[in-house]
Amino acid sequence: MLIRQFQALRMHAPRQFKPVSSDSICVEIGAGKGKHALLFSSINPEKKLFAIERTREKFDAMSKQHLLEGQKNLETIHADAIPWIVHALYPKQVQQFFILYPNPEPHNPAQRWLNMPFFEFLLSRLAVHGTVTLASNIPEYIEEAEQQLKNVWKLPFEKQKIQSDSARTHFEIKYLERGELCQQLVIRKPEDYQTRFDDFMPLQGKTADLDGTLEHQHEQ
Template sequence: MPIRQFQAQRIHAPREFKAIPEQALCVEIGAGKGKHALLFSQANPSQHLVAIERTREKFLAMKKQHELNPCDNLNPVHADAIAWMVHALYPAQVQQLFILYPNPEPHNPAQRWLNMPFFEFLLSRMAPNASITLASNIPEYISEAQQQLDTVWQLPYRLEKIATDSARTHFEVKYLARDELCQQLVVTKPEGYQTRFDDFMPLQGKVTQPNEATTTA
């Protein structure tokens, strides 16, 4: 399906937004109660992970787990992921991105991540050879994402069946316990891949007017 251009310059900053350093990061969108975020941070002490969760109840649960199991390389963030990324992230900053079992948006397919104009902006934040891991228990969701990767975004990926003993998120544990097929796409951003947002700097809490945008047509 055709993708219109994302209007990054019109996105308002999340409440209580705080800027972050321009350093290599990993990011998880929709981190829930933080099970994967904690596991990843503990297993990868040299990598800094920002775990974003919009729902207050889930964020507070993640924050509590982080306080009980502190990791200096984990930064839980309570915000809308799109707004936070537009205001916080620099071009080519993200080394790994995780979108694990997102809302399938059954009544609004345009809100699925690879169908959204925002996905082009997200790609501009990824470093060359960085990876995006998208997991789902819905075969149709994965199939549609594959089609978008092939026809719209033209990105290489591999499709993987998730092992039955995997336990990265609470959803993953639940789905696998029900013998559901869980799959993931591991997408790579190749060297030289270009977007219209490659020179767009983080808004840092400021919203510009459309004619001030650094994007190109």
């Protein structure tokens, strides 16, 4: 499967976008109500986690719980993950990406994470020896992702069965209680791995106009 190049310069900045520093971080995409984000940041106080959620209701629930628990190393972001990553993140900045139980897009396979041109950009933001953890309760989703890793992205990975007492997300708890098989791929970036975006710096609130020059993106 041939994947076209991602058009990073066409990404508009999310509303109320704020740039981040170039320090080493972890990122959770589609954090939902924040169960994993809150747990991860609690047991890894030395790691800074940015938890991104697009849905307002889920983001508000995560923010409310974060306010109660008060983890200093957790930053909650209400945005679509793709433009936020393009505008915010630096090359080789992220030690760990978490994509836990994403929408399987049954009617639009091209929108699955490892089928999208954007995945190349995401890999450019991943540090050497950094990992992407992709979890799903759908065996076909995991199998397709394995094939993409072997044939398209050519990345090493470990396939793991998630233990029945795991409780990282509300979805994970529900699926395991039903007795469903939950699996994850832990994808690792080798030292010599290259992408076409390795020198691409964050846009930080800028976008390209139609002739390709950069313009500041103003709030509408």
